[in-house]
Amino acid sequence: MGDQVKSKGLSRRRFIGTLGGGVIFVVGAWKLAPDLFLDEDGTPIKTSSEFEGQKVSVWVQIHEDDWITIYNPSSEMGQGSMTALAVIIAEELDADWSKVTIEQSSTEPDIYGIGWGGRGRGTMITVGSRTVMSYYNNLRQAGAQARYVLLHTAAESLGVPVSELSTEPNKVIHKESGKVMSFGELAKLVKPMDDVPEIPQEQLKNPKDFRLIGKLGNRFDIPSKCDGSAQYAIDVQVPDMVYAVIARSPVHGAKPTLTNESEIRNTPGVVDIVALDHGIGLITTTLELALTTQPKLRVDWSSGNTADDFNSVKAYDSYPEVADKEISSGDVINALRSGVKSYKSDYLNDFVYHAQQEPMNAVVSFSEDGQSAEAWVGTQAPGGNRNAIANVLGIDVSKVKFHRTYLGGGFGRKATSDWVVEAAHLAKAVRKPVKLVWTREDDLQYGMFRPQSLQRMEASVDSSNNLIGWKHIIVGTGDRLMGTGSETQYYSIPNQHIEVRNIDHGVRTKHWRAVGHGPNKFAIESFIDEIATDLGIDPLDFRLDLMKDFPRAQKVIKTVAEMADWGSSSPSGRAKGIAFAERSGSLAACVCELSVDASSGRIIVHKIWAALDAGIVVQPDNAIAQMEGGILMGMSSVLKESVTFKDGKVEQSNFHDYNILRIDEVPDVLEVKIIDSEERPTGIGESGVPIIGGAIANAFASLTGKRLKHIPFTPAKVKSVL
Amino acid sequence: MADFTLKINGNTRTADVDPMTPILWVLREHLGLTGTKYGCGKAICGSCTIHLNGTPIRACVTPVSACMSGEITTIEGLSENCDHPLQQAWIEAQVPQCGYCQSGQIMQAVSLLKNNPNPSREEIKSNMSGNLCRCAAYMRIIKAVEIVAKES
Numbered sequence: 001m002g003d004q005v006k007s008k009g010l011s012r013r014r015f016i017g018t019l020g021g022g023v024i025f026v027v028g029a030w031k032l033a034p035d036l037f038l039d040e041d042g043t044p045i046k047t048s049s050e051f052e053g054q055k056v057s058v059w060v061q062i063h064e065d066d067w068i069t070i071y072n073p074s075s076e077m078g079q080g081s082m083t084a085l086a087v088i089i090a091e092e093l094d095a096d097w098s099k100v101t102i103e104q105s106s107t108e109p110d111i112y113g114i115g116w117g118g119r120g121r122g123t124m125i126t127v128g129s130r131t132v133m134s135y136y137n138n139l140r141q142a143g144a145q146a147r148y149v150l151l152h153t154a155a156e157s158l159g160v161p162v163s164e165l166s167t168e169p170n171k172v173i174h175k176e177s178g179k180v181m182s183f184g185e186l187a188k189l190v191k192p193m194d195d196v197p198e199i200p201q202e203q204l205k206n207p208k209d210f211r212l213i214g215k216l217g218n219r220f221d222i223p224s225k226c227d228g229s230a231q232y233a234i235d236v237q238v239p240d241m242v243y244a245v246i247a248r249s250p251v252h253g254a255k256p257t258l259t260n261e262s263e264i265r266n267t268p269g270v271v272d273i274v275a276l277d278h279g280i281g282l283i284t285t286t287l288e289l290a291l292t293t294q295p296k297l298r299v300d301w302s303s304g305n306t307a308d309d310f311n312s313v314k315a316y317d318s319y320p321e322v323a324d325k326e327i328s329s330g331d332v333i334n335a336l337r338s339g340v341k342s343y344k345s346d347y348l349n350d351f352v353y354h355a356q357q358e359p360m361n362a363v364v365s366f367s368e369d370g371q372s373a374e375a376w377v378g379t380q381a382p383g384g385n386r387n388a389i390a391n392v393l394g395i396d397v398s399k400v401k402f403h404r405t406y407l408g409g410g411f412g413r414k415a416t417s418d419w420v421v422e423a424a425h426l427a428k429a430v431r432k433p434v435k436l437v438w439t440r441e442d443d444l445q446y447g448m449f450r451p452q453s454l455q456r457m458e459a460s461v462d463s464s465n466n467l468i469g470w471k472h473i474i475v476g477t478g479d480r481l482m483g484t485g486s487e488t489q490y491y492s493i494p495n496q497h498i499e500v501r502n503i504d505h506g507v508r509t510k511h512w513r514a515v516g517h518g519p520n521k522f523a524i525e526s527f528i529d530e531i532a533t534d535l536g537i538d539p540l541d542f543r544l545d546l547m548k549d550f551p552r553a554q555k556v557i558k559t560v561a562e563m564a565d566w567g568s569s570s571p572s573g574r575a576k577g578i579a580f581a582e583r584s585g586s587l588a589a590c591v592c593e594l595s596v597d598a599s600s601g602r603i604i605v606h607k608i609w610a611a612l613d614a615g616i617v618v619q620p621d622n623a624i625a626q627m628e629g630g631i632l633m634g635m636s637s638v639l640k641e642s643v644t645f646k647d648g649k650v651e652q653s654n655f656h657d658y659n660i661l662r663i664d665e666v667p668d669v670l671e672v673k674i675i676d677s678e679e680r681p682t683g684i685g686e687s688g689v690p691i692i693g694g695a696i697a698n699a700f701a702s703l704t705g706k707r708l709k710h711i712p713f714t715p716a717k718v719k720s721v722l
Numbered sequence: 723m724a725d726f727t728l729k730i731n732g733n734t735r736t737a738d739v740d741p742m743t744p745i746l747w748v749l750r751e752h753l754g755l756t757g758t759k760y761g762c763g764k765a766i767c768g769s770c771t772i773h774l775n776g777t778p779i780r781a782c783v784t785p786v787s788a789c790m791s792g793e794i795t796t797i798e799g800l801s802e803n804c805d806h807p808l809q810q811a812w813i814e815a816q817v818p819q820c821g822y823c824q825s826g827q828i829m830q831a832v833s834l835l836k837n838n839p840n841p842s843r844e845e846i847k848s849n850m851s852g853n854l855c856r857c858a859a860y861m862r863i864i865k866a867v868e869i870v871a872k873e874s
Contacts, residue, residue, distance in 0.1 A: 078820030078857045218816060225821030226812040227804040228757015228797035232822060235756035243751075287751050288743045291763075357761055357769060357822040357856045408759070408822030409856050440762045621816060625862065629819055632858030655766040655854060663860040664847040670861050 058111055059089055059142040062150070066170055066184030068095050071105035073112035073135070075126035075380045076221055077356075077407035077414070078629075079685040080622040083220045084132050085139055087618050091212045092143030092204060095183070096170035102220045107402040109383040123383035127415045127511065129584035129683025132618055136681050144199040153186045169211065207616060207678050217621045221406065233378035233405045234361045234437065241363065241433040242271050243287040244426045247297045248279035248446040251648035252507050253305035256280050260298045267293060274429045281426045283434060291439065306506025307648035312452055315505060316348060319475040323456035327471065327497050335469025335495035339460025342469075343531050346456055347523035349711040351449035351643035353652075354512055355660055358408020359443040364389060364423040365433035372399040373427070378407035380415035388417035392424035411633075412511035413448060444658055445650045448510030449643050451478025455523035459493075465535050467546065470496040474520070477502065478509035485517030485690060488524060490553040490582060491546035507645060513630070517583050517690035518637060522711060525579035525694025529701065539578055539698065540566055552613060553580065557589040559611040559673055564591035574606060577699030581690035584683025586614040590631065590691035592667070594699045598722060601715030603639060603700065607669040612687055615679035623684045627672040630688020636661035638693045640712050726786050730755070731799025737786070745789050746770045746781035749796060757797035757825045761854070768853030771826035772796050778833040797825035800832065807870045808832055815866040819857035827853050831867050839874040841867070 061069040070089050076082035086102045089095075105112045109124045114134045116122035122134075147167060154172040155162040158179055166173050170183045207213070224230035249256070258264070258280050261273060269289045274281035280297055284290040323346070327333065336342060363376040373393050379385050382404050390397040407414055423436040438446075453476025460469040470493045474482045479502040486498045512518070532542035540561050547553045557580050561567075570576055573595045580589040593607040610627055617623045640659045644651045652658040693711060701707050706721040727736050730753070737752040744763075749755040749772070758781055761769030765780035772781045773795040800806045804813075808831050818824045827850070834841060834849040841849065846867050855863065 078818075080819070218813070221821065222816055222818050223804055223813055225818035225824050226809045226828065227801070228755075228825045230821055231756070232759075234760065235750070237751070237754060237756075286739075286747075288740065288747045355856050357767070357820065357854065358759070359761075407820060409820040411856075437760075440764070440767075625816060625819065625859070628861050629858045632860060633856070636858065654764055655762050656764065660854060660856060661858060661860075662851045662854065663863060664851040666847075666858075666860045666864075668843075 059139070060093060060146045062146075062183050062187040064184050064187050066099055066182050068093070068100045068170075068183065070100055070102050071112070072102050073105045073114075073124060074131045075382065075404065075407055075410065075414075077126065077378075077380065077410035079131075079626060080219050080619060081126065081131040084618040084622070085135055086220065087212045087216055088132075088136060088139040089143040089146075091210055092140045093146045094167040094169055094211075097212055097216060099170060104404045107382045107386050107404060113383070123381070125383060125415060126380045126410070127412065128515075129586070129685040129687065133585065133681045133683060140204055141199060144204055145196045148196055148199060149190060150183060150186045153190050154181050157181065157186075157189055213618050214616065214620060216619060219619070219622055230406050232358055232408050233363060233376050234358055234408070236363045236376040236405065236435070238363065238365065238376075238433045241435055242283050242285060242430060243290045244281055244283045244423070244434050244436045245290040245294045245439065246276065246279040246281045246422060246436070246442070247294060247299055248442060249301060250445070251301065251305050252307045254278075254301035254303070257300040258297060259300055260296075264293065264297060272430050274426055276422065276425055281422070281429075283426060283430055287435070287437060290437070294439075305648065306504060307645070310505045310507060310645050310648045312351060312505075312643075312645040315452070316454065318503070319454035320346065320456075322475045322501050322503065323454060323473045325501070327499065329497045332469055332471055332495045332497040336458055336460045336471060339468055340463045341534070342458070342460040343527070343534070344456075344458045345527055345530060345709070346454055347519075347526060347709045348454055349452065349519040349522065350641070351452045351645075352512060352637050352641045353444055353447050353449055353643050353658055354409070354411045354413035354510075355444075355655075355658065356407075356409025356411055356413055359440055360413070360419040360438040361436055362420050362423040363433055363435045364420070364427040366393055366424075366427040366431050368431050370431070371395065372401070373424070374401040374403070374433075375420070375423075376403045376405055377420055378405045378414065379420065380407070380410045380412075381417060385417050385420045388421050389424045392421055393428055411513040412515070415511060416448075440655070441653045444652055444654065446508075447643070447650065448508040450512035450515075450518065451476045451482050451509045453478070453482050453519055455519065457523055457527040459527065459531060461531065461535065465537065467491075467493045467531070468495060472498045472524070474500045475503065477505040477507060481509055481511060482516050482519070484515040485520035485581070485583065486524075490550045490580070490587070491528075491543070492549050493546065506648070513633060514583055514686035514689035517581060517686070518634060518693060519711065521579065521581040521690035522638070522693030522697065525581070526697045526707065526709070529577070529694070529698040530707065533701070543578070543580055553587050556580070556587045556611050556613050556675060559675060560589040560591050560609050563609040563611065563671060563673060564593070564607075566591060575699050575703035577695045577697065577702055579691050579694030579698060581687075581694075583687045583690050586612060586682040586684060586687045588612045588627070588687040588691050590695040592692065592695040592699050594696065594703065596700070596703060596718060596722070601717075601719035601722070603696065603713055603718060605635060605667045605696065608667050608692070608695075609669075609671045610688065610691065611673045611675060612684070613675040613677055614684050614687065615677050615681045617674050617677075617684070618681065620674050623674055624672045626684050627688040628670055630686060631670065631692050632661055632666060634689035634692040635696065637689075638696055638711055638713060640714070642712050642714075726790060728786070728789060728794060729792070730794045731796060739786055741787035742785045744782050745772070745784050745786050745794070748786045749781060755796050755798055759822055759825060761823065761826075766854075767823070768830060769823045769826040771829040771853065773829060773833065776833070776836065778830050797829060800828065806832070807873065808835070808866065811866040811869040814869060815862045817859050817862040817866050819859050823853060823855045827855065827863055831863070834867070835870060835874070840871050843868070
């Protein structure tokens with residue numbers, strides 16, 4: 001790589017290398033899969049001029065030189081679905097993977113939507129480990145339809161029936177005559193077809209015949225992430241670009257009044273000052289000027305906000321009273337009262353911050369004539385972002401050209417539009433391209449957090465040690481964000497009551513990798529262990545019994561128990577703990593082995609084993625990488641992470657006081673096993689997060705006889721229970 | 723403001739900036755070398771790690787005026803075709819997830835192996851502990867460094 005300024009968008013280097021030289025014939029998308037351009041009444045879907053002008057196909061372009069371009073509709077934030085989706089198409093197309101390149105699709109939800117509500121429907125959004133499972137059937141179909149066109153083209157060219165043709169990677173073969181045509185040759189001959197039918201399920205590949213799914217190792221994006229060429233939104237540079245930072249409300253809801261506007265405006269290099277509802281936008285000619293001027297903004301903030309007096313630590317004191325309020329379900333009340341033994345336990349978890357390594361940022365440009373806009377964003381929600389920009393600027397969405405870049409982490413934070421809306425307001429004021437950058441301090445102090453909550457667990461058992469009643473009350477701020485993962489659908493427990501009781505503290509909350517599953521599964525798996533321990537039953541056996549109606553779940557936990565040699569005792573000073581969780585349809589279980597440094601109070605996790613059943617896994621090595629990352633990010637949240645509020649203000653400001661896991665804290669062993677399956681694919685990216693909290697808490701209890709019930713398990717908390 | 727002449731990846735580059743401007747912004751916004759990333763601005767996370775005269779520094783807190791007399795190397799200057807042994811090991815071990823921190827991780831690892839071609843796992847962990855990875859690709863970072871250490 002030289003030092004030249006890189007081109008815009010994703011790294012182009014690899015594409016140029018593969019496509020370079022010669023004119024490339026493009027197979028028009030409408031020829032490959034015309035139904036994708038029709039709505040349910042058969043009316044062609046209107047696409048933007050941007051899309052038509054690019055002459056791209058919907059999912060696949062086959063070039064005369066035999067190279068294949070596959071379009072990626074998902075947001076690549078590290079989870080690898082950019083490659084996985086292309087693998088699915090390539091599989092049914094029977095593409096030679098070594099000749100495949102991947103490019104970002106345009107932001108056209110009507111065409112590239114995630115398919116919730118039918119193919120080509122739903123917005124473009126990458127959340128909840130949903131990408132592969134949501135696109136899987138549609139993209140198999142897209143690949144198979146592209147293959148159909150090539151087969152028919154070959155049949156006509158060779159003068160043989162389609163039924164006599166087969167494919168090998170990038171080749172159509174007529175066995176009888178021994179004739180072979182490459183996809184590249186066929187690309188020259190493809191003619192428009194009036195209709196490409198839906199390929200029946202039985203004509204799709206049998207999973208046993210997969211060449212790529214479940215086999216392919218390497219991710220497409222990785223080389224560009226090893227030489228600095230991968231482009232994130234923060235890397236984008238366009239001509240005449242100006243820079244912006246915003247001074248945002250220290251207390252959520254507070255409105256700004258800038259008291260030294262003329263002084264700031266007189267600073268050389270300051271382009272504009274833009275008052276927003278929640279802050280003061282500062283636009284300058286250079287980023288360094290924006291950053292050095294930001295602290296000089298003197299802003300008075302309005303009071304009277306819900307969060308004005310919010311103290312997150314004190315707030316916990318009010319939660320038990322809310323949890324105490326009786327429920328109305330007579331069956332559950334009776335079951336809890338009639339047990340031979342009953343249990344009650346409270347668990348707590350602090351707010352946590354996404355801490356994605358790339359702080360929020362966006363480049364938005366508004367044309368001087370006010371008619372059109374262009375945006376470059378690393379986002380989980382391009383569909384929603386594009387609409388939001390159009391709304392702010394008062395133009396039709398088709399006039400917003402939207403470029404999707406790589407994301408330097410998302411974890412749920414980038415599945416909204418707040419920061420893109422800010423950038424649009426700033427661009428509207430100056431009618432120029434504006435690069436809005438959040439500092440790390442901005443990103444943390446105006447963050448949106450996984451809710452703080454109290455988990456009130458109650459249960460009862462009969463004389464045969466069967467759970468007969470179960471009550472789980474969640475109290476905190478963040479409403480439905482707190483409910484996910486509270487179900488125990490793989491444990492057969494009658495008489496259950498699960499309820500979220502929300503208190504509005506007036507602070508910003510958001511989905512955080514696995515959402516409520518982190519706190520809820522920690523509480524559930526800890527509580528199950530408490531009960532098993534009290535009953536003198538091995539925690540593995542206790543869970544296996546609860547899972548007796550779910551052999552698939554049993555297999556997952558048995559697998560991890562074998563990996564960890566569960567029955568054997570740990571070396572002196574160490575102990576193991578086990579936990580199970582489902583997330584996004586996948587089943588995962590974890591065993592960890594840890595020790596405690598009693599003098600410092602530090603928990604040292606030595607070994608982690610995990611098993612995952614995610615149905616058909618498109619990219620097994622990437623699935624393992626996701627499990628490793630999810631488990632360690634989960635461990636980070638369980639051992640270290642805490643956002644606290646005082647007088648409505650976030651008390652932490654950067655990585656010195658918001659600690660995340662560092663490399664010297666990882667275990668010696670982190671072993672993940674993917675269970676073979678031909679079931680439909682389910683979510684992977686978040687599956688590691690929910691299993692680690694319970695495993696650590698249970699190992700700690702096994703080692704010390706004491707329970708840690710408040711995430712994070714900081715050294716101070718560890719020492720206080722010991 | 724003043725013109726600064728800098729030696730970057732073997733080339734001479736100039737930028738007209740305030741002397742206190744962190745070299746990070748000079749590289750990224752003035753010279754278009756965007757492989758080096760902003761993560762914290764306080765030398766806590768390591769995403770902006772570059773080399774000055776072969777020594778890893780945090781570009782986010784190093785003023786441009788402190789870089790004038792030295793040779794700067796960024797991720798873009800590490801190799802021509804992503805073929806530095808550590809870059810190859812990074813691909814072999816499939817290290818990056820979101821990838822945002824990886825330029826800094828690789829630059830830190832290059833320096834580690836230059837000074838200690840065969841580090842123990844504890845030495846790897848200790849030397850790399852200033853580089854945060856929120857995706858927590860740490861197991862594979864260790865694996866990649868060990869691949870190269872073994873080969874040496």
